[in-house]
Amino acid sequence: DAKTTQPPSMDCAEGRAANLPCNHSTISGNEYVYWYRQIHSQGPQYIIHGLKNNETNEMASLIITEDRKSSTLILPHATLRDTAVYYCIVEYSGGGADGLTFGKGTHLIIQP
């Protein structure tokens, strides 16, 4: 079973920041938080991951709370192409031999 809880859906206006929350209250000390997204009928796309520090790359920022029990993925300037299902995954680095455990994710809809 997935170790994360995400809202099933969210809306965001185009050009605004999209903030996607994720709860992972049972995360252990050496588990990472990974974010992937899946645009309709395509393979999941890796976005970002982190252990305890905030992370930023060209796609997004990841904010992890100090107690590591929750995190927020931030898309700074959402576009229509960001409409997708976003998965928050907690795993030992990369998922390893047990694979990645996907939940149902958050369906983010960017409104024009």
Place this chain on the structure above:
Amino acid sequence: ETGVTQSPTHLIKTRGQQVTLRCSSQSGHNTVSWYQQALGQGPQFIFQYYREEENGRGNFPPRFSGLQFPNYSSELNVNALELDDSALYLCASSGPQSRETQYFGPGTRLLVL
């Protein structure tokens, strides 16, 4: 683009038949993981191959089997197809160290009639 390719993109089979799906991993990656994604669900882990050996498996029956070749490409074989096997099959490559970030291919859509 991740550099992970899968073939075919779509196929249709009938119940009881066998199917082989193929995956080419990203350059420099030696690990391939396979996932099944039913409509409306998140991907479910089938198994992982590392350096040509299966080194992890999810809750799938033995009729799901695989191979990894010396160039690290991989095959997923499913025997005795059932209607519930209809799904998007995804492969992901990672490496060269174990437990590195997985990068997914576009998937193969299988329909079993």
